[in-house]
Amino acid sequence: MTEVINKSLRDSKGARWGALAVVSFTMLCGYYINYVISPLKPLLEEYMGWTSADFGVWNSAYGWFNVFFLMLIFGGIILDKMGVRFTGLGAALTMIVGTALQYYAIEFPMEGTILGFKSSIAIGALGFGIFGMGVEIAGITVSKIIVKWFKGKELALAMGLEMATARMGTALALAVPLPMAKALGVNGMPSISAPIMLGLGLLVAGFIAFLWYTFMDKKLEKSEGISDEVSEEDAFKVSDILFIIKNKGFWLIALLCVLFYSGIFPFLYYATDLMINKYGVNEDFAGAIPSLLPFGTIILTPFFGNLYDRKGKGATIMLIGSVMLLAVHSFFAAPILNHYIIAIVLIILLGVTFSLVPSAMWPSVPKIIPEKQLGSAYALIFWVQNWGLMGMPLLIGIVLEKYCKVVDDNGVFSHYDYTLPMVIFAATGLLAIIVAAALKAEDKKKGYGLERPNMA
Numbered sequence: 001m002t003e004v005i006n007k008s009l010r011d012s013k014g015a016r017w018g019a020l021a022v023v024s025f026t027m028l029c030g031y032y033i034n035y036v037i038s039p040l041k042p043l044l045e046e047y048m049g050w051t052s053a054d055f056g057v058w059n060s061a062y063g064w065f066n067v068f069f070l071m072l073i074f075g076g077i078i079l080d081k082m083g084v085r086f087t088g089l090g091a092a093l094t095m096i097v098g099t100a101l102q103y104y105a106i107e108f109p110m111e112g113t114i115l116g117f118k119s120s121i122a123i124g125a126l127g128f129g130i131f132g133m134g135v136e137i138a139g140i141t142v143s144k145i146i147v148k149w150f151k152g153k154e155l156a157l158a159m160g161l162e163m164a165t166a167r168m169g170t171a172l173a174l175a176v177p178l179p180m181a182k183a184l185g186v187n188g189m190p191s192i193s194a195p196i197m198l199g200l201g202l203l204v205a206g207f208i209a210f211l212w213y214t215f216m217d218k219k220l221e222k223s224e225g226i227s228d229e230v231s232e233e234d235a236f237k238v239s240d241i242l243f244i245i246k247n248k249g250f251w252l253i254a255l256l257c258v259l260f261y262s263g264i265f266p267f268l269y270y271a272t273d274l275m276i277n278k279y280g281v282n283e284d285f286a287g288a289i290p291s292l293l294p295f296g297t298i299i300l301t302p303f304f305g306n307l308y309d310r311k312g313k314g315a316t317i318m319l320i321g322s323v324m325l326l327a328v329h330s331f332f333a334a335p336i337l338n339h340y341i342i343a344i345v346l347i348i349l350l351g352v353t354f355s356l357v358p359s360a361m362w363p364s365v366p367k368i369i370p371e372k373q374l375g376s377a378y379a380l381i382f383w384v385q386n387w388g389l390m391g392m393p394l395l396i397g398i399v400l401e402k403y404c405k406v407v408d409d410n411g412v413f414s415h416y417d418y419t420l421p422m423v424i425f426a427a428t429g430l431l432a433i434i435v436a437a438a439l440k441a442e443d444k445k446k447g448y449g450l451e452r453p454n455m456a
């Protein structure tokens with residue numbers, strides 16, 4: 001007698017890892033644009049008259065719509081209501097529109113001011129804000145997609161691999177734009193917009209990749225006998241948000257997220273400038289050192305994710321990562337430690353930190369929040385995180401402009417002293433340790449299972 005078993009497409013290794021590869025590529029394209037202007041800071045100051053505060057405003061715009069217009073919350077609601085296909089395509093398109101505006105602002109600099117900001121900064125920041133909305137909503141959509149394919153399987157490994165792939169985009173963004181802008185320059189004037197044009201092309205490719213994923217998603221649902229992407233049970237309800245925000249574990253994860261990521265992502269915006277100003281690295285190579293950070297995470301995030309899947313210890317991993325964040329930034333702040341080798345070692349250690357916490361944090365959310373509320377839960381966590389992603393670059397930009405300019409004997413600007421900004425980054429590590437310890441205690445009390453393996 002032959003037994004017919006209806007298997008879900010997620011049971012096919014090829015199908016689920018293939019789906020992961022496709023959506024991860026879309027994220028890689030987004031993460032490239034996220035950091036593309038970081039290494040261009042010295043060129044923007046020299047050739048376009050930007051100040052550090054302008055740079056801070058542009059980068060903080062990432063969170064404007066997400067934080068003030070609650071676009072992330074709406075994104076989460078749309079995700080839970082309309083499903084991953086509609087939301088992912090919309091997010092990918094939003095990234096393209098925002099980046100086109102950024103390109104326009106850099107390629108065609110404008111005179112005058114808008115709402116007190118230089119016109120080019122205002123238009124470009126608006127573009128970065130729109131992009132930020134798109135990439136964040138893409139992020140929550142992809143998290144939900146991964147849970148859909150990998151729950152009960154290699155969930156943390158899959159999330160780690162997605163982040164690792166996305167971080168290749170970050171590494172590219174830190175290493176490529178400065179040499180590229182210089183190489184494509186004409187008559188000694190660098191082509192600052194060229195790396196953004198490259199990103200625009202990548203985003204279009206990312207959109208096409210996501211379109212491809214939508215067909216895989218339909219096949220998955222067909223294999224599971226689901227005809228409508230969003231079932232009655234899965235549809236968003238306001239009570240879901242209330243349920244999530246009443247959960248102490250959720251708040252601890254969200255707080256840890258904003259503190260930890262405020263010490264990493266905004267740091268990356270300034271890392272190339274730090275290498276030039278503190279460690280005296282040549283402009284042409286300065287981006288290569290911070291680009292080691294995402295490269296390290298490419299191997300280590302899946303490694304720690306796999307460890308969490310098999311051995312557990314998620315809360316402990318997050319605590320260790322937070323301790324390392326404090327230690328690394330404290331060394332970056334120490335004025336006498338200014339040899340570039342120290343910078344390389346610290347960046348590598350920061351890469352380990354940046355692998356530890358995300359590899360345990362994101363797969364821990366489904367242990368605290370039921371799957372049908374996951375879209376809203378990730379959206380709320382990203383919303384809290386965006387306060388930091390918005391506030392920190394602005395704070396550092398203003399601090400650099402006001403308190404860190406060092407002048408030579410003739411009163412001419414010589415360089416930025418990064419001690420104070422790095423102390424501020426170290427403070428995020430200290431606060432993260434306190435929250436990570438509280439999360440570990442709460443896990444023990446409530447039995448979320450953060451210290452238990454993910455795989456059955």
Ligand SMILES: N[C@@H](Cc1c[nH]cn1)C(=O)NCC(=O)O
Nearest residue numbers: 031034135136139163265358382
């Ligand atoms: N909410 C995102 C933030 C982000 C930064 N760059 C692109 N997205 C996030 O935290 N993603 C998880 C990660 O570790 O990258």
